[in-house]
Structure formats: structure tokens, C-alpha cells
Amino acid sequence: MRDLAYAFLTDAGRIINSGQSRSLILTGNITDLFYSSSEESGEYVPLVELLVNRWSVKGSLLVIYELNGPIRFLDKADARKMKDAWGKLHKDENQRAIDLALARTRKRIAELKQDPLYSFDECLKKAKGSPTYALELLRQMCLCSRLSRDGVPFLWEDLVIIIEGADFLIPEGEIGRLSDVDRQRVGICRDWFADPGFVNGRDTVVLLAESMSLLNSKITRMPQVLDVEVTAPDQEHRVHLIRWFNRQLPAEKKLKLWDSQETLARMTAGLSSHALLQLLRHAAHADARLTPADVIAKVEVYIQDQLGEDVVEFKKPEHTLEDVVGFRNLKQFMKREFIPRIRSTGKSALPGAVVGGPIGAGKSFLLEAVAGELGVVVLVLRNIRSKWFGGTDVLFERLRRIIRALDKSLIFVDEADTQFGPVAEGTHATERRLTGKIQAMMSDTALRGRTSWLLITARIHLLSPDIRRPGRAGSLVLPVLDPHGEDRDDFIAWMIRPVFKKDESCASVKEAVRRLAPRVEGYYAAAFAELRSDLVAAAELRKSGGLTAAEIEVVVEDHIPPAVEATRRYQELQALVNCTRLSLLPGATKRTEIEAKRNEWRRQILALEAEGVR
Numbered sequence: 001m002r003d004l005a006y007a008f009l010t011d012a013g014r015i016i017n018s019g020q021s022r023s024l025i026l027t028g029n030i031t032d033l034f035y036s037s038s039e040e041s042g043e044y045v046p047l048v049e050l051l052v053n054r055w056s057v058k059g060s061l062l063v064i065y066e067l068n069g070p071i072r073f074l075d076k077a078d079a080r081k082m083k084d085a086w087g088k089l090h091k092d093e094n095q096r097a098i099d100l101a102l103a104r105t106r107k108r109i110a111e112l113k114q115d116p117l118y119s120f121d122e123c124l125k126k127a128k129g130s131p132t133y134a135l136e137l138l139r140q141m142c143l144c145s146r147l148s149r150d151g152v153p154f155l156w157e158d159l160v161i162i163i164e165g166a167d168f169l170i171p172e173g174e175i176g177r178l179s180d181v182d183r184q185r186v187g188i189c190r191d192w193f194a195d196p197g198f199v200n201g202r203d204t205v206v207l208l209a210e211s212m213s214l215l216n217s218k219i220t221r222m223p224q225v226l227d228v229e230v231t232a233p234d235q236e237h238r239v240h241l242i243r244w245f246n247r248q249l250p251a252e253k254k255l256k257l258w259d260s261q262e263t264l265a266r267m268t269a270g271l272s273s274h275a276l277l278q279l280l281r282h283a284a285h286a287d288a289r290l291t292p293a294d295v296i297a298k299v300e301v302y303i304q305d306q307l308g309e310d311v312v313e314f315k316k317p318e319h320t321l322e323d324v325v326g327f328r329n330l331k332q333f334m335k336r337e338f339i340p341r342i343r344s345t346g347k348s349a350l351p352g353a354v355v356g357g358p359i360g361a362g363k364s365f366l367l368e369a370v371a372g373e374l375g376v377v378v379l380v381l382r383n384i385r386s387k388w389f390g391g392t393d394v395l396f397e398r399l400r401r402i403i404r405a406l407d408k409s410l411i412f413v414d415e416a417d418t419q420f421g422p423v424a425e426g427t428h429a430t431e432r433r434l435t436g437k438i439q440a441m442m443s444d445t446a447l448r449g450r451t452s453w454l455l456i457t458a459r460i461h462l463l464s465p466d467i468r469r470p471g472r473a474g475s476l477v478l479p480v481l482d483p484h485g486e487d488r489d490d491f492i493a494w495m496i497r498p499v500f501k502k503d504e505s506c507a508s509v510k511e512a513v514r515r516l517a518p519r520v521e522g523y524y525a526a527a528f529a530e531l532r533s534d535l536v537a538a539a540e541l542r543k544s545g546g547l548t549a550a551e552i553e554v555v556v557e558d559h560i561p562p563a564v565e566a567t568r569r570y571q572e573l574q575a576l577v578n579c580t581r582l583s584l585l586p587g588a589t590k591r592t593e594i595e596a597k598r599n600e601w602r603r604q605i606l607a608l609e610a611e612g613v614r
Contacts, residue, residue, distance in 0.1 A: 004035045004240055008230045009054055016160075016204050021226040023193040025166070025207045025215065028230040028401055033273040035240060044241065044273060047208065047230065051162055061157035065138060067165035070128045078157075083120040085144040085155040131169055132185050138163070138205075139192040146201040159203040166207035167214035175218065186216050193224050213393030232405035233273050238265035241273055245280045255280065256289040267295045269407045275302045303379075306398050315378045315412070317368040324369045325494045326487035326525075327362070330480065333584060338476070339373055342410070345449035352442055352453030352473035354416070356460035356575035357480035358568035360526030363456045364414055366480060370454075371410060380412045381419065384434065396437050403441070409451045416455035416473075417462035435464055442472035461574045468578065479575035479584060482524040482568075489513050492520060495532040499539040501546030512549040519556050524568070527561050534559060570608045573601045 008026065015021050026047070033044035036053045045053070052062055056074060061081060064072045073079040127134035138161055145155045163169065170186050171178070178186070192198060193205070212220050212227055219225060233241070242261045246254055257264055268276050279298045283290045300314045321331050341350040355363045371378045384395050403409055413419050420435045442453050455473045457463060468474035483491050492513045506512050523531070538555050539547050547555070577598055579585055585597070 008228050011228045022199055023205045023225045025227040026230055027209055027212055027227055029232050030208050030230050055160055060160050063161045065134055065163045067168050071124055086120040088154045089144045132181050135185055135188045142198055142203045145203050146197055161205045164208050167209040170216045170219055172214055172216050186218050189219050193222055199224055211394045211397045232401050235265055238268055241276055253284055258291055270299050270402050270405045271302055303402055313380045315380050317372040319369050320372040321369045324366055326483045326490045334370055342452050349449035350452055351448055351475055353476040354455045354473045355478050358571040359458045360524050361480045362525035363480045367454055376410050378410050378412050392434055403451055411453050414456045416457040417459040439466050458571045460578050477578045477580040479579045491528045492516050495528050496552055499535045499547045501548050503548045506549035531559050566613045570613045573605050577601050
């Protein structure tokens with residue numbers, strides 16, 4: 001099979017060949033497998049092996065360093081070239097031979113052989129157990145590479161040094177809080193990457209780390225250092241892997257799929273090559289047909305493993321808009337405009353929406369019903385903050401990688417005002433950084449039509465204005481308000497239907513609704529749901545098979561909603577002020593009247609705030 005084109009290799013090659021930078025950081029999906037072909041065959045290999053295979057060209061000499069491992073060369077010839085250059089830098093090898101020949105004592109001979117100025121092999125041995133020493137040795141190798149004597153270079157090849165586990169070598173943290181060895185390694189790297197001789201030379205250092213946030217900022221913020229992201233496999237790469245794997249199987253063990261390989265590749269969006277291979281190997285070993293349920297389960301497990309169950313959960317709502325009581329106008333809007341724009345993959349696609357309204361209004365249930373209509377799995381963002389230093393930035397990078405890999409995703413954020421804090425002065429730097437990155441991702445044109453953010457909050461005014469602007473979640477701000485008129489009658493009917501028993505005084509649900517309407521003035525979705533539960537409990541206690549209208553009235557009369565009216569009114573006013581659809585505002589407000597209406601709502605908000613309501 002032909003070699004796959006990896007964008008990060010192209011980007012890194014362009015940077016190196018142009019001399020734009022001599023110190024690169026590869027971040028992202030660095031622990032995955034990548035396809036590398038030879039004349040005979042091809043296979044999926046770790047990143048370092050891919051880099052070695054692609055960058056091992058005439059005129060370059062590759063050096064690989066693994067944390068707590070040896071400094072490796074591709075072969076003995078490369079090691080010998082480096083050893084010769086090392087000897088020329090520190091002391092001529094011919095002079096060493098003369099010194100050894102003139103030595104008269106065993107002690108002198110031993111000193112000459114063990115002197116690091118002479119013994120390159122001894123330096124390599126010492127570097128194996130000392131990462132700090134290894135970094136300095138690699139820096140010295142670059143010095144060897146660019147020096148010459150009488151116009152003859154010490155080393156004719158250009159060095160390409162690949163350092164794994166860079167985040168462990170030079171971890172993030174305030175310099176004053178780092179250990180002595182960590183500070184020393186940061187100092188070595190700063191001197192190395194800022195050295196004009198190295199910057200203007202032809203040697204290259206490539207650091208591998210999952211995230212820039214894990215590397216010390218004293219290094220990552222250097223203008224001489226550039227980063228290149230290794231992205232998760234896209235549709236083309238996943239199709240390639242599935243075909244490659246299937247070709248390796250004997251005829252009787254070929255994959256048994258419910259659909260085409262392309263369909264499987266599309267459904268496995270978000271998986272790494274490692275995870276996809278695990279899925280395929282399991283299916284091949286079990287000799288069973290791979291089903292969509294198997295694929296979805298694997299994707300869910302993989303993403304939760306990457307981010308943590310406390311960060312994200314998957315939800316597949318079973319109810320649809322038909323199961324939503326009331327909200328007639330809003331449901332029509334959802335079917336007419338909202339759902340088609342969420343489904344769209346073109347310019348009409350909706351990047352996001354905010355659903356506001358008072359607590360208990362039914363916002364989450366309504367949005368889950370929309371997801372049920374769409375028939376998609378919802379990614380529910382629960383908490384992207386980490387208690388560990390730098391952990392929040394790493395979690396965000398993982399989330400961003402996964403979202404960019406998914407072909408179509410719907411992201412729910414409940415209680416969004418607590419998930420995304422403000423960006424004003426006085427807010428913690430991590431909080432500002434997180435909110436800023438989320439905002440940038442919401443407006444990323446590359447994700448438009450592929451990702452939709454649905455934010456739910458009772459306190460929409462606490463969301464950053466940058467999130468509420470058009471082009472992000474603020475492209476559509478919907479208010480979910482308490483039921484009135486026909487909507488309220490729908491809720492009353494829904495509330496009493498499980499227990500209603502007709503008698504001579506009330507023979508129909510419709511008549512019972514008319515009698516109960518004045519008694520439930522000001523009730524909202526959660527209050528109706530709780531009252532319905534009370535009615536069912538009362539019917540079970542009476543063991544009468546139901547309740548008459550009069551008996552229902554007794555239960556309703558005894559029910560007192562919690563004293564949150566002022567808070568709910570404040571939240572309702574905030575939802576009205578921020579609403580971006582005239583047709584969804586109560587009272588069929590005209591365009592010419594909207595500013596006056598908003599001013600009136602703002603006046604009421606200020607009055608409630610003066611009373612201490614927030």
C-alpha cells in the first residue's frame with residue numbers, strides 16, 4: 001500500500017528545510033501508530049520510527065534520545081561519524097594514539113581511556129543514567145556538527161535529534177519551584193535553542209510532548225521554538241488502516257461488517273489508530289459481525305478514557321419533541337429552523353446556541369428532546385477543570401483533538417455559567433485561558449457544520465459576552481419560559497391524566513383542566529412534574545384507581561411551590577433581554593417596540609438587584 005500523507009510531517013519538513021526554526025515541538029497524538037511503508041511491505045509503527053523512516057535521507061544523521069534510555073544512532077556507521085567529530089572537537093584522535101603509545105604506566109593508560117575528553121563511548125554510557133548529562137551531551141554534538149578545521153567540517157551530515165518524553169525532561173512550573181536538576185535542564189535547553197550558531201546552523205532538535213502546556217514555558221515561549229500538532233487520524237487514514245488490516249487477515253478471517261469499510265471509518269471518528277486496531281483485532285479474533293453498537297461503545301469508552309468520566313459523558317436521549325409537554329411556539333421553531341441548521345454541514349450550519357430561562361423551566365429536557373430528534377449521541381461536558389497544575393490546559397487540548405477528529409458532534413454544557421467563567425480582570429489566569437480557548441473553538445470555521453455547542457443556563461447574564469456574541473453560542477439565544485394559556489393547559493392535562501377519574505361533577509379531563517387552571521397560576525415545568533408525582537402517590541394511597549376532580553383539587557391546594565419566585569423572575573428577565581429571536585418573545589412584540597421592552601425588562605432587573613436578588 002502507498003505511504004500515507006501526514007500533514008504534520010509536511011509542516012515540520014517545511015519549517016526545517018526553510019530554516020524557519022531549528023527547534024520543533026511535536027504535540028498532540030504522539031503516542032499513536034502511523035503507517036510507514038518499505039519496498040517490501042508497510043506497517044503501523046510508533047511516531048519515532050515513522051520520523052526515522054521518513055527523515056533518514058542522505059546528508060542527515062539521526063540521533064534518538066529516550067528518557068532514562070540510551071542515546072541511539074541508526075547504525076554503527078553514524079555512531080562512528082559522530083565519534084570522530086567528537087574526537088576532533090576535544091582532542092585529535094591521532095594525538096590520543098600518540099599519548100597512549102608514550103604512556104609508561106597502567107594508571108596513565110587508564111586515565112587516557114576514561115577521560116571524557118577522549119572517550120565518546122564513556123560519555124554515551126554516562127548519559128544513559130543522567131537526563132541532564134544527556135541533554136548537555138546532545139548540545140555538544142550540535143557544536144561538533146557546525147565546527148570545522150582548515151575548512152573541513154568535523155561532521156559532514158546535518159544532525160536531526162529526536163527527544164522523547166520532553167515534558168518529563170523540562171516540565172512546566174515556576175522556575176523558583178522547580179528542583180535543581182529541572183532548572184538545570186531548562187537552562188541547558190534555553191542556551192541551546194537560543195545559541196546563534198545553532199539557530200543559523202543546519203542541525204534540528206525535535207521534542208515530543210503531548211501538550212505544550214506540559215513543557216516549561218521558559219522554553220515554549222522562546223521565539224526560536226515552533227510547535228507542530230500531530231492530529232488524530234481523519235477519515236482517509238481510518239479507511240486506510242481498515243483496508244490494511246483486512247488485507248493482513250486470511251480469507252476465512254476477513255472482517256464481517258454490517259456495511260462498507262467507509263461507513264465503519266466514518267463511525268469510528270475520534271478513535272486513534274491504536275484504539276481502532278484494538279476494535280478490529282477483537283472483531284477478527286471473535287469472528288463475529290461488527291455492529292454499529294460495538295463501534296459506538298468503543299468510541300464512548302475511548303473518549304471517556306482520554307478525558308475522564310468526570311469530564312465528559314455520553315447521552316443518547318430516547319425522548320423526542322413529541323414527548324415534550326407545552327412549548328408549542330418553541331417546538332415549532334425547533335422543527336422549522338433549529339434542527340435543520342444543526343443538521344446542516346454548510347454555511348447555514350449553526351455553530352451553537354444558548355438556552356436560557358429560570359430554574360425548573362424544562363431547558364435540559366427540551367434540548368435532550370432535540371438531540372433525540374437528531375438521533376445523535378450527545379457529548380455532555382461536565383467539568384473540564386483539573387485540580388493538578390497545568391491539567392486544565394492538557395484536558396482542553398485532548399478535548400479539542402477529539403472534537404476536531406469527530407465528523408459530527410453535539411456538545412451539551414449544562415450550567416454553562418459555572419463551566420465557563422468570565423475573562424475579566426481578577427479572574428484566575430487558568431479560568432481566563434480556558435474560556436478564551438473554548439470561545440476560539442466555538443468560532444473556528446474549520447468546525448462549522450461539524451460541531452454545535454448547546455449551552456444551557458439559568459444565569460445567562462453570567463456567561464462571557466464573548467460567548468454570547470454571534471458566530472459562537474450567541475448565534476442563537478432561546479428563552480424557555482413558564483407555560484401560559486394553551487401551554488399551561490397542556491401541562492395541567494399531562495399532570496392529571498395518569499390519575500383522573502371522572503364523576504358526576506366533572507366528566508372530562510378538559511373540564512378538570514378548566515377548574516384547576518386558577519389554582520396553578522405561576523406554576524412551571526418542574527412544579528407540574530412534582531405535583532403529578534404527588535397526585536400519583538395520593539391515588540396509590542387511596543387505592544381507589546384514581547382521583548376525582550375534587551380530590552385532585554384537595555392535593556393541589558395542599559401543594560406550595562418553593563419560595564424562589566423572585567430569583568426565577570430575575571432569571572426569566574435575563575433570558576428575555578438576551579433573546580435573539582423576536583418571534584419567541586411573549587406578546588408578539590413588534591420590531592419597533594423591542595428596545596422599549598428591553599429597557600422595561602432592564603428596569604425590573606435593576607429593581608430586583610436593589611433588593612438583593614441575583
